[in-house]
Amino acid sequence: MSSFQPPSLLFNAPSYWRQVAISLPALWTSLHLDIGHTKAGNTQESVPINSPAMLTCFLERSAKRTLRVSIAVAKRGTISTFQPLLDILMQTCSCWISLKMTGDLERLSESHFLNHYGTPQLPKLEKVELEGPFDILRPCSDLPAGLKLQDAIERNAPHLSSISLRNLRTFTRKQFSWDRITHLEVDDYTQLDILMVLRQCTRLDTLVLHHDGFISLTSQLQDAKPVEVGSLRKLRIPSTSVLTLGHQYERLSSYLILPRLVHLELSNVRHGQTLDPILMLLARSKCNIETIEVHMRYLMDVTIEDFLQFTPHTKRLILRGHWVLGHIFDCIASDDDMLVPELEHLSVLFTDISELSSPTNGVPTISPPLAQILRAAKALPNLKTLHVECFDEAFDADLIPELENISPGTVSTCIVARKTSCYTNGLPYKQYYLKHMAEILSHVLVKGNTQRYRDGSYQSIWENLSLFGLVLRDLESFNDWDNGELEASYIFLSWDFS
Known part of the structure; x- marks a missing residue:
């Protein structure tokens, strides 16, 4: 207890x-x-x-x-x-x-x-x-x-x-004292419902939306006016399905104005989704984002980089995902046009640990690229904290001591090296890495090819196409592939990008 x-x-x-x-x-x-709760097989229920x-x-x-x-x-x-x-x-x-x-x-x-x-x-x-x-x-x-x-x-x-x-679809069924609520979290709502509630939230500081709401037709929203929530400072909002972007639909983000927003958390960033409506929300709100937290699946790094180009004053960046590549960190370390140059706090973390450790979640997790993270951290002039989660058997795990001591007395570091075998079903990391890299490529490309007009995956795959070359060059650096892995990894050769 x-x-x-x-x-x-x-x-x-x-x-x-x-x-x-x-x-x-x-x-x-x-x-x-x-x-x-009762034990299975009990014929008579009783409290202990x-x-x-x-x-x-x-x-x-x-x-x-x-x-x-x-x-x-x-x-x-x-x-x-x-x-x-x-x-x-x-x-x-x-x-x-x-x-x-x-x-x-x-x-x-x-x-x-x-x-x-x-x-x-x-x-x-x-x-x-x-x-x-x-x-x-x-x-x-x-x-x-x-x-x-x-x-x-x-x-x-x-x-x-x-x-x-x-x-629970009950929160709009009666009058409620929304004016005293400072933290609101919902996941079952229509866009009309949430707009009605937000108009009454005069003290709301944090809004957590677990999806973008049940779609409301434009005809239903034609009389709706943009809602300005002047008190809101923290927002969690998912990315938007590409297929709902059209003349017949309007998204919730199209009706929000958040001038004091400083903390933005993006969830469900994956293929078939877009961040464009959220970018328009930021432009309309003219807010100064200081913290960005991103929950992404895999091979969406270019999309995230493009988004960060619009938030140059970001002070804290938290990247959570099953597979974070080196692209974003290369952009941060770039001499030509540094990404998020004012960054003070950088975190590169696995997804939720309960999901990470679940053998049935179906999404493999790859250790992040420590070499690129190290270069990015060294390039950031104002960096104060660095938090990284990785596997203890990752190829570049030997860089952990250097990350921990990147700038003693100036940068506070927390490098968590998780025991690899606990998350790879006992496989050595190299075998796990090669196996799942090939599986992810196959899944993304085949899914995009077969559903390109159904869920919009094709558009986001094309946007992040440069990542595939980086991944394949990484795979080619290994010389001990078996035939099955080799065939799976080169499935991209049959892909039609025209």
């Missing part, structure tokens, strides 16, 4: 330090409760007999400090069985500082959560996350329970300022 260490690690500690740990109230500030005692013990040890509460609701089981736990938990609702509820929120209404207890007061609650069940076979429902929860929370949490709504 410790907010710093998993519970299992406490059992490995000496008894003295274990007692010290469990006696510190500050370590007992986060609680996660699973509702409705010691669960109420454990929960009571936890709450006593928290010494009425502020609590971060998380509740996960399973689709199976009888939720009323867990009512005693909710009864105990609700006695502390005046101490909650954040509340996260995920899963089948509709079933949570069976317990009359919140409403069951009259008018619960949530005087310290600042952050709420509601995430409904994800079902790829059916669209998200309106989830009346989610609406009730949102309503109850709003009425009884006067200091609520951060709200996250995922897989």
